[in-house]
Amino acid sequence: MKKFMVVLALCMFLAANVPAMAKEWTTVRIGVEGAYPPFSYVQPDGELAGFDIDIAKALVEAMGAEVVLVAQDWDGMIPALMAKKYDAIIASMSITEERLKKVNFSKKYYRTPAKFIAKKGSVPTFSKEALKGKTVGVQRATIHDQYLTDVYGKDVEIKRYGSQDEAYLDLVAGRVDMLLADSVALSDGFLKKEEGKDYEFVGPDLNDRKWFGDGAGIAIRKQDKDLEELFNKAIETIRANGVYKTIQDKYFDFDVYGD
């Protein structure tokens, strides 16, 4: 029995050490969302697609590793990263102070402003006063949620959704008057589509760094410094060799990398 315990302890020791020794990053598991068009969405055939997905594939390829995509609901994204369900998050996640307490980020891979949308003509002049009493939908656990709660929390009724798609459904159903989200996601994921034709952007571009951070980055566990470096290098590589531009042009007709 004693011998068995020794062997068992040895096995556990070895098992615990194998991943540490094999930190070659031959495969990188990426957490993605899948309900945030055009950045990530599920195609009719069930395959994941979108800007984030293509960027994820391109970056891991630039590292010379294999990519495994893991779909995860948005509000469990960071906890699942810390629970090692995957090694990095590429899901349009903005780099913010609050998140940096828990995880590290690569350099940004794109940056676009946030904006409100509402039914055409329903908000003729945008001001804090005009928003009073309105119901505004937002995706839970996003920078937009944080901004809305901090800045308009006392003036508007906030409805929080698990995904952007659900928020669109309720805007069309008339349960919310306005939505706040990333401007590109709103325009490509909703306004340009049939169901979004009666809606329009209202108010200014929102990109205050206090809430909207430095753009979207790749989230990595704090201890995986090497992976963070690999991602930073990979971003530079695909920016330089034109792969980034090819992917960008596939989805957008403007520069999403920002300044």
Place this chain on the structure above:
Amino acid sequence: MDFSIITGNIDVYLEGLKNTLILVSLSLIAGLAMAIPLAVLRVIGNPFIQWPIRAFVYFFRGTPLLVQMFLVYYGFGQFDAMKDSFLWPLFKEAYFCALLTFSLNTCAYTVEILRGSIVATPHGEVEAATAAGMSRLLMLRRIILPSAFRRALPAYSNEIIFMLHGSALASVITIVDITGAARIINSRFYSPYEAFITAALFYMAITFTIVFFIRLLEKKWHAHLQPADQSVITIEAPHENITG
């Protein structure tokens, strides 16, 4: 672990607690009120009455609560006819959608619980009531239903607790119940452990209270099944003769 994020945001949880309590108690009251007549009709009604009730119960027991809620909340919102109708102001509210779904769901389960205990009424009780010349309605009111409620109580207490736990799904359609509060706190501080263990404690406290009151009720309704009162029966110890 950092529970200051909970104590600092306890008002979010209290708001959630209020919503959960209102939602669950209203659903249970509405569900039970509908279930009693439906259960009786399900037992004594003619086939034309029985079949729709059967279909209703089968639908609500045959599909997950989450699917039912999505159907009512997002599903109905898809139809323009629905959005133009006078009912829309009600269906527009997430609260109403959750209340409706929960009530119908718990109603379906309660119908089955009550049906089972009505069918199981001891034959002797019915015979005695007939012999005493009771009309069917009087018999139902005085004999069958009270007797059925007693038998249904343990199963129904389970249903109450299931409904409480099922109500966590309301958080999916934007309602801030206890789970919704936990999700807000989790998303703000990325601390799922603290956020959800607090929610769990709230649910446990409510469950504990429910169980306490059910036990009181059981003591009252099942008095005839309790062991006899100890103060009435005294068992004397046999006398021992020490000197003998």
